[in-house]
Amino acid sequence: MAALPDPVVLNEIQCAPELLRAIKLAVDRDRRPGRFLLTGSANLLLLPKLGDSLAGRMSVLELHPLTSAELNCAPGGFLAAWLTGKLQPAMAEADNITAPSTLAARIVSGGFPEPRLRTPARARVWHRDYLRALLERDVQDVFRVKEPRDLSRLLSLLALRTGELLNLTTLANELDLRRETVEHHLTACERLYLVRRLQPWHRHESKRLIKTPKVHFIDTGLAATLASLTLEDWPARRDRFEHLLETYVLQELIA
Secondary structure, eight states, rough: OSOOSEEEOOSSGGGOOHHHHHHHHHHHHHOOOEEEEEEEESSSGTTTTTOOOTTOOOOOOOOSSSOHHTTEEEEEEHHHHHHHOOOOOOOOTTTTTTHHHHHHHHHOOSSTTTTSSSOHHHHHHHHHHHHHHIIIIIHHSOOOOSOOHHHHHHHHHHHHHEEEOHHHHHHHHHTTTOHHHHHHHHHHHHHHEEEEOOOOOSSSSHHHHTTEEEEEEEEOOOOOOOOTGGGTTTTTHHHHHHHHHHHHHHHHHOO
């Protein structure tokens, strides 16, 4: 580590968690910030072989799929306008950017940069290749999964259930797996930033801990591909787009 240039970028750090102890030593010897940029496609803090957490020595920034504002090369002012009461409801015109057909296209496209440069058919191929690479390679770095195929089946089922209440028992029965196995695989998907659990809201904090969370895909484009939804399915399958729309809004707000 001492022989590396300053500053240094270490990509896919989850593949070499043993480096973190050496990084900790280097940081303790020289406290100048910004000397190391660690990037990866998994949650570093949840790695099973984490050499050191770098607690107090590292700031974490999660990069989300691109938001609607970022795709338009515009500042994202929705949240600020909403909270200050400046947002006024209005009906969408046919040529408006928020027209239903345009919204459906945004949902199906998702926020990953690469597939947006391709045709819809090629974008779906990219989504599947991306997922295959994660399941065949990266998943073993962050979680021990005996059958990646079961993880793929779970993701396909969750794509049909995005925005719905999470019922592990039902998922286990439909996949013919043990409930503990489904929980194990779902945690792996969270660590790979594929899905998230949205904890329920309640006025009483204790009830937030016991009520059922919802499950959402991180990217609606990936979810649409796994659910075999295309722009041509709008509006014939609007019941499925309703769930994707909820996921899309949630992701915009979180990002």
